[in-house]
Amino acid sequence: MGFWQPVTNLRDYVSHNPPGVTFFLCLLTVAVSFICLSAYSYTHTLPNPDTAEDWNHLLSSLSQFQLCVKANVSSPELVSPVPPSLGDGDPTVNSTETPSLGTLRVKVPLALNTNPNSVSLKDLGLHATFRARQLHLGDDEIVNVTLEFLSENETCTCLTITAPTHLLPMSLLPPECPVFEKHISPILTEAGDHPHAASQTCYSLHSTNDPTLTVMLTQEEQSVAVRHLLGVSVCLLGVCLILCVAASITHSLNRRYHSTGMEPQNVKEPLIDP
Structure with a gap:
């Protein structure tokens, strides 16, 4: 009469069936990984993968460009600032000319770095025009961006962005930027991701997540x-358990047959003798 010896049987199975052992270890590794991932997900707050663009993505894309004062003008060209009434924190729609445009005026974690030829950052305003695809927002839509700085050591910037309403990230808006008492006329710049001439005044942006x-x-x-x-x-752990039980029982049966000199009953004798 045979006895079930699971430890011995599994040891024999491991030594004689490397492919089966490899498959078992792969299943066990995936199961343990899923358990660890579920524990991490239960104790931590995770970003939503279905949200392709948020303000951190937008600011990161914006910081990839250098804003350089246009070289074909004798003095910095000034543009009219956006009226404060457009920066109320909600997209404002102009129903007469551009019904699909919206404007946001918010305070964002965006700092400005300059080269040695740059002017002081105090009371500085910059205006640039982008294509939506440059900021990973869309295709060829026009996006106007105005940055205003009141202090050289300020780590936050007042950002005014005008773009088609459906391109603006409306989830978790940054805080509204206060209306400045001092009038700032933004300088017209051009955005580029390549080095410019050393004599050209350029500004680079740095975003903080x-x-x-x-x-x-x-x-x-x-x-x-x-x-x-x-x-x-x-489910994976259940499959691993079934594999372990099957391996131990199979080797128990094989050992019993070899010890008694018997063959399994389902093995038939050949019909024709050699």
Whole structure:
């Protein structure tokens, strides 16, 4: 009579079946990884992967460019600032000329770096025009950006952006930028991502990731994700358990047959003798 020896049987199976052991370890690794990921998702707040663009993405794209004063003018060209009535924190639609345009005037974590030829940053305003694809917002739509700085050591900037309403990231808006008492006339610049002439006055931007501007998953969405991960992990662990039991039983049967000199009953004798 044979006895079930699971430890010995599994040891024999591991030594004689490397492919099966490799498959078992892969399943076990995936199951443990899903359990760890579900634990991390349960204890941490995660960004929403369905939100392609938020304000951190927009500011990061904007900081990839240098703003240089146009070289074909004898003095910095000034443009009219955006009226304060357009910067009320909500997109304002002009129903007569450009019904699809919206304007936001917000305070964002965007700092300005300058080269040695640049002027003081105090009371400085810059205006630039982009294509939406340059900021990863769309295709060939026009996006007007105005930056206003009141202090040289200020890490936040007043950003006024005018673009088609459907391109503006409306989730988790930055705080509204206050109306400045002092009038600032922005300098017209051109945006580029290549080095310019050394004599040209250029400004580079540096953005700081703000967690409050990142769209996160809700508690309900995270709970659903955790349940799905745990469900898959339990299924994989169940498959691993079945493989272990099957391997131990198979080797127990083989050992019993070899010890008694018997063959399994389902093995038939050849019909024709050699």
